[in-house]
Amino acid sequence: MASTRRTLSAAPLEAHLGFWLRFVSNHVSARFQGLLEAQGVTISEWVALRTLLAQGETGHAELIQALGMTKGAASKVISRLEEKGLARRQSADGRSRAQALTLTPAGKALVPRLAAAADANDDHFFAHLPVAERDALIEAMQALVKHHQLKDIPTD
Numbered sequence: 001m002a003s004t005r006r007t008l009s010a011a012p013l014e015a016h017l018g019f020w021l022r023f024v025s026n027h028v029s030a031r032f033q034g035l036l037e038a039q040g041v042t043i044s045e046w047v048a049l050r051t052l053l054a055q056g057e058t059g060h061a062e063l064i065q066a067l068g069m070t071k072g073a074a075s076k077v078i079s080r081l082e083e084k085g086l087a088r089r090q091s092a093d094g095r096s097r098a099q100a101l102t103l104t105p106a107g108k109a110l111v112p113r114l115a116a117a118a119d120a121n122d123d124h125f126f127a128h129l130p131v132a133e134r135d136a137l138i139e140a141m142q143a144l145v146k147h148h149q150l151k152d153i154p155t156d
Contacts, residue, residue: 028125029154035117039110040084044069044155046114048077049103052087053111057100068152086110 013019029043036046044067051066052058058066064074078101081087086107089099103111126134144150 024125028121031124032118032121035121036114039114039117041110041114042080044073044077045081045084045086046118047153047155048074048081049086049107049111049114052101052103053108057102059098059100063101066153067155069155081107 033043036043041049047067048063051063055062055066060071060074060078063078064071067074067077069077078087078089082089085104087101087103089101091099126137129137
């Protein structure tokens with residue numbers, strides 16, 4: 001009996017926009033991770049440090065929401081930052097159990113250096129593109145985030 005099955009064709013990986021987004025993203029992220037590790041910081045710690053700098057004194061709940069992490073995962077990040085002397089927990093009003101999180105002077109000094117590494121990483125991958133193309137790429141990514149209501153900040 002002759003086989004009547006047809007061979008289904010599949011588009012090559014390179015035909016998918018998602019492939020190219022992931023391909024570039026993985027390389028950009030891996031290089032940035034290496035730059036951060038050279039400074040003794042992980043990606044999730046960088047996101048927490050940057051968030052704390054932007055928000056100033058903040059509570060656990062606000063940081064957890066900003067990071068898009070579980071309470072336990074965020075607590076581990078905060079503990080690592082404390083151990084490294086980059087952040088501290090203190091009583092929010094001097095009497096309650098609520099704690100406020102702040103950057104230490106060392107944390108405040110480190111964030112601009114890490115931001116410079118982020119800028120250098122962007123330049124490494126995207127500086128060859130004309131400004132108009134870089135701006136269009138950012139706008140396209142922001143439009144995707146808005147359309148799909150993406151909220152979780154990448155922390156790994």
